[in-house]
Amino acid sequence: VRMVTVPVVFGTCTVSVHEGLGFSSHGEFASWCRQDQGIALKVAFSFADIFDLTYGRDEVARSSPDAIEMWTLALSHLEVTTNGIIGGFDLAALTQSICMTVELSLKAALTYLEVTEKELRAIGHNNAESAKLLASLKPHRDDPLIERLVHRLPPYVGSRYKRAELNRLQMIDLALASQFIASSTMRRLTGRDFAKMIENEEGPNARHRLFD
Numbered sequence: 016v017r018m019v020t021v022p023v024v025f026g027t028c029t030v031s032v033h034e035g036l037g038f039s040s041h042g043e044f045a046s047w048c049r050q051d052q053g054i055a056l057k058v059a060f061s062f063a064d065i066f067d068l069t070y071g072r073d074e075v076a077r078s079s080p081d082a083i084e085m086w087t088l089a090l091s092h093l094e095v096t097t098n099g100i101i102g103g104f105d106l107a108a109l110t111q112s113i114c115m116t117v118e119l120s121l122k123a124a125l126t127y128l129e130v131t132e133k134e135l136r137a138i139g140h141n142n143a144e145s146a147k148l149l150a151s152l153k154p155h156r157d158d159p160l161i162e163r164l165v166h167r168l169p170p171y172v173g174s175r176y177k178r179a180e181l182n183r184l185q186m187i188d189l190a191l192a193s194q195f196i197a198s199s200t201m202r203r204l205t206g207r208d209f210a211k212m213i214e215n216e217e218g219p220n221a222r223h224r225l226f227d
Contacts, residue, residue: 016100016187017047019062021069030209032059035066056217057225061191063209064198068120071201078127085123089197092116096190106186107178113186113193114142114171120197121145127204128152140171146196155203157195160223164192192226 019036033044036058048054072086092112099109122135122145130148138144142165150158168189169179181189202208214221 016097017058018097018101019065021065030066032062035062053225056213056221057191059213060210060222060225061194063213064194066209067205067207068194068198068201071198071205071207074205074207075127075201082123082127085119085126086197086201089116089119089123092119093190093194093197096193100183100187100190106181106183107174109186109190110169110174110179110181111171113189114140114168114174116193117142117165117168117196118145118171120200121149124149124153124200124204142168142171149200149203153203155199156219157199157202160226161196161199164196164226167192188226195222 017036021035024030031041033041036044038044038047044058045055048058068086068090072083072090076083092115095112096109096116099106099112103109118140121142122138125135125145125148126132128149130152138148143162146158146161146165150162169181198210202210210222
């Protein structure tokens, strides 16, 4: 797991995955990925997701203060998850920050689309229902995969009192899934879509294969 800080870019520039991840060359990046194309592709998508999420938030910054606040909190929970995976031994508590990243980002998009607070309260912590509503209001190519992934999340309330029996790699996969879902809420509302460029090169089902 690698912590990435997305830079603030002014003007026009070329963005490469290995430089965005802090590697000095593509060779160094490939070595970190153990020369494994599957790992490299998953990392590239992960970088695209955090890029689309952070720059997308900037693009809608003046549109809906309540939605922006929720996306900002979602990013904060994502940071908690990343720090926990990097520095932690027992990762069970991270199911809370993973679930909240998903819940807050989905509800941020719904708020942006003028779903009322009363309607959001009725949904509660049911991320599957939030995802279903978002897909109906603003459909996107990511929706079939999001539908699969939200059903893999441990129950938010239940995991407060009982450990989810997940190993480290399974927890990392959930963390990456939460980051993907959060970024998709932005991709459907803004012009930010770094992920689409990767899909154009690797094929439309490339990301789906990573979560099989």
